[in-house]
Amino acid sequence: MSLIDLTPALTSPTSLALARERIGLISEAARRAGSYVANAPHRPVSPGPDAIAALDVFRRPLQDGRIDAREVLAELDTFGSPATVTQAQGRFFGFVNGGVDNAAGAAALLAGQWDQNPSLPVGSPVASVLDEVAAGWVMDLLGLPHDATATFTPGATLANLTGILAARDTLLARAGWDVHEHGLFGAPAIRVVVGEEAHVSMLKAVRLAGLGVGRIETVPTDERGAVRADAFPTDTDALTLVLLQAGNVNTGASDPFAAIIPGVRERGGWVHVDGAFGLWAAASPALRHQVAGVELADSWGTDAHKWLNVPYDSGLAIVRDREALERATAMNAAYVASSDARPLMQLGLQMSQRARGIETWAMLAANGRDGVAALIERTCAHARLFAELLTAGGATVLAPVALNQVLVSFGDAATTDAVIAAVQRDGTMWAGASTWKGTRAMRLSVSDQATTSDDVRVSAAAILACWAAVRR
Numbered sequence: 001m002s003l004i005d006l007t008p009a010l011t012s013p014t015s016l017a018l019a020r021e022r023i024g025l026i027s028e029a030a031r032r033a034g035s036y037v038a039n040a041p042h043r044p045v046s047p048g049p050d051a052i053a054a055l056d057v058f059r060r061p062l063q064d065g066r067i068d069a070r071e072v073l074a075e076l077d078t079f080g081s082p083a084t085v086t087q088a089q090g091r092f093f094g095f096v097n098g099g100v101d102n103a104a105g106a107a108a109l110l111a112g113q114w115d116q117n118p119s120l121p122v123g124s125p126v127a128s129v130l131d132e133v134a135a136g137w138v139m140d141l142l143g144l145p146h147d148a149t150a151t152f153t154p155g156a157t158l159a160n161l162t163g164i165l166a167a168r169d170t171l172l173a174r175a176g177w178d179v180h181e182h183g184l185f186g187a188p189a190i191r192v193v194v195g196e197e198a199h200v201s202m203l204k205a206v207r208l209a210g211l212g213v214g215r216i217e218t219v220p221t222d223e224r225g226a227v228r229a230d231a232f233p234t235d236t237d238a239l240t241l242v243l244l245q246a247g248n249v250n251t252g253a254s255d256p257f258a259a260i261i262p263g264v265r266e267r268g269g270w271v272h273v274d275g276a277f278g279l280w281a282a283a284s285p286a287l288r289h290q291v292a293g294v295e296l297a298d299s300w301g302t303d304a305h306k307w308l309n310v311p312y313d314s315g316l317a318i319v320r321d322r323e324a325l326e327r328a329t330a331m332n333a334a335y336v337a338s339s340d341a342r343p344l345m346q347l348g349l350q351m352s353q354r355a356r357g358i359e360t361w362a363m364l365a366a367n368g369r370d371g372v373a374a375l376i377e378r379t380c381a382h383a384r385l386f387a388e389l390l391t392a393g394g395a396t397v398l399a400p401v402a403l404n405q406v407l408v409s410f411g412d413a414a415t416t417d418a419v420i421a422a423v424q425r426d427g428t429m430w431a432g433a434s435t436w437k438g439t440r441a442m443r444l445s446v447s448d449q450a451t452t453s454d455d456v457r458v459s460a461a462a463i464l465a466c467w468a469a470v471r472r
Contacts (some may be wrong), residue, residue: 219232247405395464
């Protein structure tokens with residue numbers, strides 16, 4: 001058998017011109033991206049009103065003819081770059097948003113040009129292998145069962161939804177009800193038990209799974225926001241879904257997994273853990289005691305684009321029993337039949353999908369086990385430094401710093417909100433608001449690998465200066 005000679009097609013004037021145009025455009029995009037990164041430390045973290053107003057240039061009717069791609073790229077950079085929130089330079093402390101690891105960011109540039117769809121291995125052997133390896137490395141880092149199945153998702157909300165769907169269908173199947181055939185109408189009722197501090201994305205996943213947030217039972221939490229084991233119901237049964245949390249979004253505290261999970265599973269129930277950021281504490285020898293027992297659960301959801309500093313979107317759903325995962329997510333059609341060991345379209349909610357595992361593979365390959373642990377421990381140390389500096393400046397830290405979250409009050413709610421608004425206008429750093437046990441607070445989430453102790457000191461000084469200005 002001989003290969004078709006592609007030389008004439010590849011060397012035709014048209015093909016060469018198109019290739020040169022594409023290569024030139026990619027090089028120009030990389031140059032502009034490099035310039036953006038180089039200038040990021042000198043840019044206000046949040047864009048000013050002039051930069052936001054300039055975005056009106058994009059609000060125009062779609063023209064009839066073509067515009068040169070270089071002009072489009074230049075317009076995007078000229079008006080778009082100044083209006084970004086500069087998240088990956090060490091002084092953005094909002095929403096548990098990580099920055100971008102160098103290796104992961106570079107891999108994203110390359111993978112974008114690869115343009116791979118790993119829904120089936122035949123569609124991209126390289127993306128499928130890197131996805132498999134990255135998923136295995138993550139489970140190993142987190143100390144989760146080696147025979148569990150991890151699959152990348154667009155984010156932690158869909159990771160939690162995937163785990164909850166697997167739980168729903170499996171619990172009902174054990175009760176003799178086939179959701180695939182009969183849906184949920186007339187199905188036995190599933191009891192859903194959560195802590196009162198469960199994240200809203202978990203509640204959204206419950207709603208999307210058709211289980212009804214109005215039927216959820218809540219369990220009281222302690223002063224750190226962790227479920228109280230002594231208040232947890234002991235009468236759960238084989239139709240019970242328990243939702244626990246690794247990393248309270250306000251305090252970083254985790255639920256007492258070892259005290260709760262064994263009893264639930266012994267009585268036939270299912271435990272899912274929302275570990276969007278807090279699950280990564282398991283990657284640190286110094287901090288993994290905070291999530292002790294989390295490996296006993298049935299499923300987990302987490303995000304690589306938070307504390308692991310992988311680009312968006314890179315969530316992970318992990319399910320102990322692969323059959324349970326496939327029961328909820330598999331689909332079949334003649335044109336996508338596969339005998340492969342790991343067809344991703346059978347392990348998640350999407351068919352076509354971005355090759356998300358590539359960036360996580362690159363981050364882990366570059367940093368290794370020790371590098372990930374150092375990232376987790378360093379950002380937690382920065383959070384403690386924030387708490388020390390702000391306390392010394394007269395502010396009130398509302399909860400002990402467990403991981404990388406810091407809650408700060410500046411007196412009454414109006415003053416605290418005014419300080420937050422002033423900080424966001426100032427542009428030195430960025431932090432958002434939250435409410436904790438009825439008290440309004442500034443929430444600082446130290447999740448960026450680029451953050452240094454100098455960033456923390458500069459940011460704390462800016463916060464205190466804004467507070468002084470508000471009081472004046």
